[in-house]
Amino acid sequence: MFEKRVWLLAIVILATALIAGFATAQEVLRNPGTIIKVDPDSLETLDPHLMVSTSSMEIPNNVYDSLLIYDRSAAIVIPGLATEVPSLDNGLIIVRATGVTITFPIRQGVKFHSGDVLTPEDVKYTFERALVIGGTSDTVRPLGTALLEGSFQDLVDRVGYDAAFDRLDRAIEVSGQNVVFNLEKPFAPFVTLMADNGLGLGIMCKRWAIEEGCWPGTKETGQAHMGLTVQDDPLFDKMNGTGPFKMVEWVPNERVVLKRFEEYWRGPAEIETVIRRYVPDTSARLLQLKAGDADIVRLMPADLAQLEGEQGIKFEKRIPSFWLIKLNFNFDIKSTEYIGSGELDGKGIPRNFFTDIDVRKAFCYAFDQNAFLQDVYLGQALKPYGVIPIGMPFANSHNPQYSYDPQKAIEYFKKAWGGQVWEKGFRFTVFYATGATHWERFAEILKANIEALNPKFHIDTNAVLWATMMGLIQGGTMPVHNFGLIPAVPDSYLVMEDQMYSKGFYADICHYQVLAEERYDSLVETVKESFDPELRKEAAYDLQRLCYEDALALIYWQDATTWAMRDYVYGFKPSLSPMGLDYYNFRKGSE
Amino acid sequence: MGQYTLRKLALLPVTLLCLSIIVFSFMSFISPYARLAVFCNNPEALRTVNLDVLLHRYGLDKPVPAQYWTWLNRLFHADFGWSQSARMPVSQALLRYGAASIELLSLALIWALAGSIILGTYAAVHEQTFSDMFLRVASTVSLAIPEFIFGLVLLVVFYSSVNWFPPGRLSFWALNIVYSQGFVTYTGLHTVDSLLNANFWVFLDALRHLFLPSLVVALGMWTTLFRLMRSSLLEVIHEDYVTVARAKGLTEAIVIRKHARRNALLPVITQAGITVVRSIGGIVIVESVFTFRGMGMFLVTAATTLDFPAILGISLVVGAFIILMNIVIDLGYAILDPRIQYK
Numbered sequence: 059m060f061e062k063r064v065w066l067l068a069i070v071i072l073a074t075a076l077i078a079g080f081a082t083a084q085e086v087l088r089n090p091g092t093i094i095k096v097d098p099d100s101l102e103t104l105d106p107h108l109m110v111s112t113s114s115m116e117i118p119n120n121v122y123d124s125l126l127i128y129d130r131s132a133a134i135v136i137p138g139l140a141t142e143v144p145s146l147d148n149g150l151i152i153v154r155a156t157g158v159t160i161t162f163p164i165r166q167g168v169k170f171h172s173g174d175v176l177t178p179e180d181v182k183y184t185f186e187r188a189l190v191i192g193g194t195s196d197t198v199r200p201l202g203t204a205l206l207e208g209s210f211q212d213l214v215d216r217v218g219y220d221a222a223f224d225r226l227d228r229a230i231e232v233s234g235q236n237v238v239f240n241l242e243k244p245f246a247p248f249v250t251l252m253a254d255n256g257l258g259l260g261i262m263c264k265r266w267a268i269e270e271g272c273w274p275g276t277k278e279t280g281q282a283h284m285g286l287t288v289q290d291d292p293l294f295d296k297m298n299g300t301g302p303f304k305m306v307e308w309v310p311n312e313r314v315v316l317k318r319f320e321e322y323w324r325g326p327a328e329i330e331t332v333i334r335r336y337v338p339d340t341s342a343r344l345l346q347l348k349a350g351d352a353d354i355v356r357l358m359p360a361d362l363a364q365l366e367g368e369q370g371i372k373f374e375k376r377i378p379s380f381w382l383i384k385l386n387f388n389f390d391i392k393s394t395e396y397i398g399s400g401e402l403d404g405k406g407i408p409r410n411f412f413t414d415i416d417v418r419k420a421f422c423y424a425f426d427q428n429a430f431l432q433d434v435y436l437g438q439a440l441k442p443y444g445v446i447p448i449g450m451p452f453a454n455s456h457n458p459q460y461s462y463d464p465q466k467a468i469e470y471f472k473k474a475w476g477g478q479v480w481e482k483g484f485r486f487t488v489f490y491a492t493g494a495t496h497w498e499r500f501a502e503i504l505k506a507n508i509e510a511l512n513p514k515f516h517i518d519t520n521a522v523l524w525a526t527m528m529g530l531i532q533g534g535t536m537p538v539h540n541f542g543l544i545p546a547v548p549d550s551y552l553v554m555e556d557q558m559y560s561k562g563f564y565a566d567i568c569h570y571q572v573l574a575e576e577r578y579d580s581l582v583e584t585v586k587e588s589f590d591p592e593l594r595k596e597a598a599y600d601l602q603r604l605c606y607e608d609a610l611a612l613i614y615w616q617d618a619t620t621w622a623m624r625d626y627v628y629g630f631k632p633s634l635s636p637m638g639l640d641y642y643n644f645r646k647g648s649e
Numbered sequence: 650m651g652q653y654t655l656r657k658l659a660l661l662p663v664t665l666l667c668l669s670i671i672v673f674s675f676m677s678f679i680s681p682y683a684r685l686a687v688f689c690n691n692p693e694a695l696r697t698v699n700l701d702v703l704l705h706r707y708g709l710d711k712p713v714p715a716q717y718w719t720w721l722n723r724l725f726h727a728d729f730g731w732s733q734s735a736r737m738p739v740s741q742a743l744l745r746y747g748a749a750s751i752e753l754l755s756l757a758l759i760w761a762l763a764g765s766i767i768l769g770t771y772a773a774v775h776e777q778t779f780s781d782m783f784l785r786v787a788s789t790v791s792l793a794i795p796e797f798i799f800g801l802v803l804l805v806v807f808y809s810s811v812n813w814f815p816p817g818r819l820s821f822w823a824l825n826i827v828y829s830q831g832f833v834t835y836t837g838l839h840t841v842d843s844l845l846n847a848n849f850w851v852f853l854d855a856l857r858h859l860f861l862p863s864l865v866v867a868l869g870m871w872t873t874l875f876r877l878m879r880s881s882l883l884e885v886i887h888e889d890y891v892t893v894a895r896a897k898g899l900t901e902a903i904v905i906r907k908h909a910r911r912n913a914l915l916p917v918i919t920q921a922g923i924t925v926v927r928s929i930g931g932i933v934i935v936e937s938v939f940t941f942r943g944m945g946m947f948l949v950t951a952a953t954t955l956d957f958p959a960i961l962g963i964s965l966v967v968g969a970f971i972i973l974m975n976i977v978i979d980l981g982y983a984i985l986d987p988r989i990q991y992k
Contacts, residue, residue: 094821102736110689158783192686192702211702285706288688289731289738307828310736311942333821341801342816342940345809492953525686525955532682532700 090646091330093627095639096337096352100311105293106258108286112544115196115257116638117314120332121171122260122299123323125162125181125237125255128548130632133451135253139176139261139300140237141165144249148590151249153589159240160248166235168323170263171297171304178232183264183275185230188272189221191286196546197251197258204245205229211284223277231576244587246594247549254547255634256301266298302327302642311336316641328629328645347371347622352582353646354623356637359438374621378440380447380635381617382553383496383542385421385504387412389570392534396487403473404483404514407537411486417479418609420470422460424507427614429462430636434499440616444602445557447616452550452585452598458606468511483514486537491524497540500614531567539567544614544636550598551585558582558601558610570610577604650983657976660878661969668968672961673717679955681709687733729965730958734950739962740951742947748837749818750932750943753866753889754925756859760867761874762921769878769917770910774901776883784875792872796931800865800938807861814861816940823854862939866932870924877920882913915985922978926971 099113106118125140135143140162144150150161168176188198189210204211206226213222231238241248252259268274271292273283288294297305303316316332335352337343344364346352348371355434357365357373365371391397391409398406412418431439440448444457472480488504490497501519508515522530530536543563545552556563559582561572581604584597605611619636629643676684683705688703704710708719721728729739735746772781808812819827819839826832826848827839835845840859843851885891886909894908895901933945944963951959 100736102733192706194703211794281827285702287731288733289704309828313824335817336942337816337940338946339937339940342804345804346816348809349812349815351815523686523953523955525683525953528686529680529683533680551718 092163092333092353093329093331093641093646094333094335094351094353095646096335096343096346096355097637098336098338098340098343098356099637100336101308101314103291103294103358104289104297104305104308105288105291106256106260106262107188107191107195107198107293108288108291109195109258110636112196113637115635116334117305117316118256118258118260118297118299118317119301119633119635119638120256120295120303120306120641121301122256122262123168123301124252124254124256124260125164126249128250128253128255128634130634133449133548133627135249137165137490138253139165139168139181140252147431149294151589153244156242158244160239160241161233162237162239164235164254165323169321170266170300171319172263172264172266174265176261176263176300178235178265181237181261182230182232182586183260183267185227185259186275187262187267187273188259189226189292190280191259191283196544197259200247200251200546200552201259204241204248204251205239207243214284219281220277223280227277244589246585246587246589247547247551250547250549255640256299257635258546260299260301262293267293270296303332324642327642329641332644346626350624353627354621354639357620357622359434359620360381360438361622362436362438362620365406369623371622372625372627374623374630374632376438376440376618376620377632377636378447378449379544379617379619380450380548380553381542381544381636382445382447382613383540383613383617385425385500385612386539386541386564386568387418387421387612388534388537388539388568389413389573390534391537395490395535397537398485402478402482402484405485407484407486411475411484411537413473414479415609416470416474417611419460420467420474420479421504421508422609422612423463423470424467424511425504425612425614426462426507427460430500430503430614434496434503435615438618438620440618442613442616445605445610445613446553446598447545448549448604449551450548450550451544452595454599454602457599457602459607460606460612462507464507464511471511471515480512483512483516485516485518487518487520488538488540489520489522489527489530489536490540491527492521496615500540534567534569541610547634550594551582554578554582554585554601558605564611567612573608577608650980654976654980657972657979661972663971665965665968668964669721669961670717672928672959672964673720676716676898676957684709684955684957685954701831719740728960730961732951732962733957734956734959735947739958742959743944743962743966744837746942746944746947749941750929750936752838752840752855752943753859753863753932753941753943754928756863757866757870757928758921758925761870762917762923763876764867764871765874765917766910766914769875769982770882772875772879773886773913774905781879785879786848787795788872788875791868794868796865796869797934797938799868800862802936803861803865804938814857814965816858816938818855818858818941819851820854820858826851855991858939858941861942862935862966864990865935865938866928869931870921870928873921873924874917878913878917881916882909885909911985915982918985919978922974922981926967926974929967929970 065125097113099111099587101117102111103109106122123139125138126143127136127138129136137143142148142150142163144160146164152159164178164181170176185201189202192211206213210222210226213225229240237544264275269405273279295308302319302322304319306317307315312334314334318327318330320326337346340361343355344361347355348368389410389412394400400406400409402408423519427441431437431441442448443453443455443459443524446453488501490501505517508517531539543556553637558574558578559581560571561567565571565574578601581597585594588594617636627644629645631640633640682700685700685703693813708716719732732739732742762837768784772784775781804816808816832846835842840852843855879969891904891909892903932943934948936943936945948963951963
């Protein structure tokens with residue numbers, strides 16, 4: 059009886075498998091006109107103004123166009139929806155004592171995916187909307203800095219809604235076929251900002267957006283649309299740009315389908331369809347690439363070994379992104395929760411432990427950067443020159459750098475806090491986000507390196523959820539933070555503002571505003587306001603040197619992306635978005 | 650029986666209300682900034698957004714009771730809120746991912762029950778033979794194999810090598826059909842919907858994608874059920890009424906199938922219900938390995954990003970599911986054993 063049933067079960071399984079196997083024949087997956095990317099991240103929204111995840115920005119990058127284009131290969135800005143790149147030489151940038159005007163002549167005959175024709179009014183509407191709704195995208199913040207010296211909400215808080223809107227309205231004007239930006243203060247990165255390749259400031263169709271229920275574009279209605287939430291956003295699941303691909307379908311946490319836009323102003327893309335599938339599991343992504351169900355995958359260094367030597371797979375390795383990871387020293391730790399006793403007694407550290415430059419230098423010398431890059435990143439990441447990422451204008455390859463030197467680390471630890479650090483020792487906690495293996499390995503290497511110098515030195519490591527970590531960063535209670543930012547566009551001012559400006563991000567969370575104000579602010583302002591490239595370069599070089607001299611942070615790793623793709627995929631070009639692809643040049647088939 | 654069921658069902662909203670208060674009260678222990686992580690899932694977001702503005706925008710700066718009241722008000726209008734981790738309203742996410750998990754768990758339960766009843770019966774009837782020992786060792790071994798290892802091995806063999814059973818819920822071509830305008834989604838269960846749409850190829854494709862993950866989930870369920878079935882049957886076959894049945898001259902097969910197994914099934918049915926409920930947490934790994942987005946992955950993403958509307962929604966649905974499962978188990982008991990009556 060039992061044997062009969064087992065045989066029956068086996069036959070059923072076999073039959074199912076065979077039928078299922080035949081079902082494969084039905085597949086039309088290997089469509090030569092389709093590029094399939096599998097990605098560990100899902101999109102958060104389709105509204106580029108509310109998009110904060112770098113990975114998501116790949117989609118607006120391909121659906122929207124910006125006024126200018128940043129050519130990553132040549133590292134230059136070229137015309138986009140604007141027909142010329144504004145400069146002092148061509149008279150499109152005019153610097154006056156009262157401010158700066160920057161004019162963008164708008165290309166004619168460009169069509170949106172909806173069929174509407176691009177007008178300068180669309181450009182004005184796009185930028186005004188981004189600011190009025192309180193856009194959270196990476197590029198909206200510098201746009202606000204340039205036009206309003208802060209966010210629209212801040213301006214409203216300062217001068218009231220009416221005055222704020224009037225100022226915004228004056229800041230962006232339409233003059234014939236031109237859009238004129240009136241900046242009250244010079245903002246040299248503005249031209250590069252307009253070349254974000256649609257990541258956050260791609261131009262959207264005003265008529266379509268209003269029809270979909272967005273802000274109608276008038277002063278009277280603006281206040282009701284301020285502080286827009288993702289769930290109330292009419293453009294949460296819609297896109298309409300002038301880019302090479304149009305949005306066809308978005309199934310959240312599942313897939314995105316883009317189709318070629320035949321009327322694209324630069325000519326239609328080679329590939330007809332782009333599908334991005336959300337596959338959070340690394341092994342599953344790699345298996346899908348091996349099986350040919352996926353065409354391209356972004357790899358973590360450890361993944362490379364699993365694919366190298368596989369037939370039919372090729373790679374684009376070590377493409378530098380502008381993502382710089384560093385250990386940030388907190389100059390004023392807001393509680394003693396993670397610093398033991400809170401005293402320099404061998405059982406903790408004082409809250410201002412990192413104000414001593416010798417402590418910071420000692421940490422910079424104590425960490426074995428090469429071991430990290432080789433062991434954890436298997437040589438696939440870069441050792442940065444300094445605070446400006448490699449590949450970005452003004453990155454100084456001759457800037458002095460810290461390298462692993464235990465003797466020098468001991469020397470500085472002996473000098474720190476009048477010799478008390480060496481004599482009494484210390485203890486504190488280094489946090490890393492759960493699941494971020496590279497941060498975990500960093501913490502382990504740092505712990506090993508530091509504790510090897512003196513048996514009285516102790517570092518505890520602790521994994522916390524990103525949500526918890528965010529609360530700790532905001533609360534200022536962590537003695538050190540280990541993370542990095544990706545600048546919105548490749549302009550060194552944006553890096554310098556984040557890293558070294560007294561009103562910048564890191565100065566705020568690491569509490570070194572006083573030091574920044576004394577030593578860096580005037581130089582940062584030069585990089586921000588000067589339209590003279592030589593002057594900007596000089597200031598940027600000085601800032602990189604000062605960052606080294608002051609050991610402001612332990613800058614140890616610059617991300618470099620490696621892509622694995624099927625060998626019949628061609629046309630890969632590095633994109634402005636480190637985690638995304640620019641599909642315009644892709645093609646499938648023979649070379 | 651009817652009254653009993655109604656009484657149990659009437660308690661459902663009260664239980665769920667209590668559950669929602671408990672889950673909501675956890676929020677008071679978590680920093681509002683940490684709760685913003687679901688909107689700022691990377692460090693860049695910390696720079697671009699003003700967290701205080703965001704707190705106000707999403708109402709997280711209000712006292713917890715006020716937030717609860719707002720949530721409850723919305724719930725009365727059938728609005729579970731917005732899940733930022735799922736990028737859609739919670740109710741929509743629950744329907745979508747719930748359907749996927751129901752499909753997966755149902756098939757896994759069929760595998761597990763069929764396997765454990767057939768093999769458990771065989772092992773009990775052939776007690777202390779080689780087959781019995783082999784099956785018991787096999788059940789121990791299958792318990793020891795981590796689900797993600799088993800899942801990965803299956804993927805490597807049946808997907809990477811022969812491409813029989815790919816990951817995901819459907820193939821690309823099937824997804825194109827399912828998301829096309831001509832395909833009507835009735836239940837969210839691809840197997841059922843494809844049959845209702847009379848598309849046999851999509852049905853086969855859905856089965857093909859369900860096969861491996863359901864096998865892995867079933868493996869986790871099978872061990873307990875098999876052992877329970879075996880021990881329960883061993884106990885029953887030594888009871889007097891079974892001896893009487895044998896004495897009446899019935900064949901061993903009829904004695905086992907019609908007299909002994911029916912009673913031995915009682916604890917197995919109870920345990921099966923509990924196993925299914927427990928598996929909701931356990932299917933996370935399987936869903937992740939097979940890129941099979943269901944409730945497990947939804948729950949984990951919501952929990953790790955502190956997506957409270959989603960956590961609340963899932964808690965309520967899982968709570969309701971557990972209560973309903975218990976009622977079903979109780980009713981199943983009564984059907985299997987007419988001596989049991991509920992008052």
